[in-house]
Amino acid sequence: MLDGPKREIAEGVANDEYVFWLGSGISRERMPDLRDVAKRVLVTLQARINQSDPSCRFKQALEGVVTLANPSPDEWGRIAFDQPADSWPDYEALAARLVGNYARMLDVPVDGEEADYLLWDVLDAANVYANPTIEPDAEHLCLAALAIEGVASELPTANWDNLIERAVERLAGAQPVLRVVVAPNEIRWNRLRANLYKFHGCARAAQIDAAQFRGLMVARQNQINGWSARNPVMAPFLTGLITRRPTLMLGLSAQDSNIQNLFAEAQAAMAWPWPSHPPAYAFSENALGIDQRGLLQNVYHLHYGPANRSAMESEALVQAYAKPLLLALLLFVVTAKLKRLVEIGSPDLATADRNKLHDGLEHARNLVADGLNPNAAEVGDLILQWGRAMSMLRGGRLPDVASGIYAPVTTEPLHRMPADPSLADSGVCQFAAAAALIGLGIDRGHWTATPADTTNPASGALVLTGRSGPAKVYFAATAQAAIRLGTNGLVADNDDVVIIHSHETPPAMQRYPRRAPGRVGLASFREASMEELLSAGTEVEDLLGRFRSKVAL
Secondary structure, X not given: OOOOOOHHHHHHHHOOOOEEEEOHHXXXXXXXXXXXXXXXXXXXXXXXXXXXXXOOHHHHHHHHHHHHOOOOHHHHHHOOOOOOHHHOOOXXXXXXXXXXXXXXXXXXXXXXXOOOXXXXXXXXXXXXXXXXXXXXXXXXXXXXXXXXXXXXXXXXXXXXXXXXXXXXXXXXXXXXXXXXXXXXXXXXXXXXXXXXXXXXXXHXXXXXXXXXXXXXXXXXXXXXXXHHHHOOOHHXXXXXXXXXXXXXEEXXXXXXXXXXXXXXXXXXXXXXXXXXXXXXXXXXXXXXXHHHHHHHHHHOOOOOOOOOHHHHHHHHEEEOOHXXXXXXXXXXXXXXXXXXXXXXXXXXOOXXXXXXXXXXXXXXXXXXXXXXXXXXXXXXXXXXXXXXXHHHHHHOOOOOOOOOOOOOOOOOOHHHHHHOOOOOOOOHHHHHXXXXXXXXXXXXXXXXXXXXXXXXXXXXXXXXXXXXXXXXXXEEOOHXXXXXXXXXXXXXXXXXXXXXXXXXXXXXXXXXXXXXXXXXXXXXXXXXXXXXXXXXXXXXHHHHHHHHXXXXX
């Protein structure tokens, strides 16, 4: 899909054009969804009723909540306020109906308590949504990787949880990658590579400093309706983002009136034309909901009519939920950057040869994608595999906790890469060409590829298996990185190994054998210099032949 009908959106993400608007859908497998929230309110309020008090305040509040579910007369007759709510015959149906009324439900008052009593006390939102035992899901890991790649710089979210922050910390360690903005004054903080705007509040911040951040957790209808007036800093800032950059919504239904108002105000200030390139609005959904259609009608109102409506909705709908889409976008972005590096490193490539190398990278990408399911375990393993390969490439070492487990191709989006003066001599351009040749070799049937064993430090970046058997493959961007592969004990002379150097092959040095030699005959330790191979000619078929003779598989 991203190579075809939605390619403009994928390329827009690779160029850091899109603002990622994030909703509860990206955390639905980690955090309570709105039906769970409704159930907790019903159960907890019923449990707090003083059955000896006919005018009990908790019973009054529960009656107010149930009323919002619009029970039929028969359903009212089956509700027993003296019995646990989850034993009611219509418990599931009532909870389901409260989902669309969740903000009004949380606005139901309890006599003698603060206005946010249901949120703060009944739901215990600060502790539930900042629970440190809940691990980031695939969506959060992919967003973190995209942020580290420099292509997800603007991230407004209505979510209270801190799973994106934890994912970035896991992938980037202590590196200053993510700025989190909750309170208005935090808008003034220095921008970082990625900027997360928690415009409905933050559970972790409220947990740490309730006096400052409890009131910023938005959930009640009253708060949503008056949000823009109460947020004279954040509201116009977010409106500015909508006017300046296209919108990609992930897991966000856009049902809240304050979100609809932001987009309507942005349209009034400076509307996006239709069509625009890349598309100004995109929704990661299986089908557009009524609120998303309403948003399109607001922002495209001059053109939204019978003649264009179907085309607008088709253009805006990215028919995939956040979990598979974000993983696909990450693979697309990494591959697009590697393609650009091939062009930067070899600017004189003929078009046909450049296209063949691009095809090799795409084939390798698709092979990786075919072996993946978009879940946290497999996405985490992919990120670890990539981080190991890039850390060994650049420094001849494994990644450490302080620097994080993920190493980006570059920290800049696609369109800014040619302006980076360090890229041409960094060794990553030659690495991209080598990766393309490996992908071509897989496509031609010269070898197969399998992932490295991440539990074994000396397992290489990947394993290639040809007619002569398997070999661990390493990449070294510099002579120093190559030497450190040996001094760090990651490779030994008697390993069945291929080291692909970006530049010239460094002088031989003493390495550290750890086991007796295996097979005999073919040299078990081979080295190839991409600089040398490319200097002999860039006609790809000939280049692939010379590469094959060097790696000897």
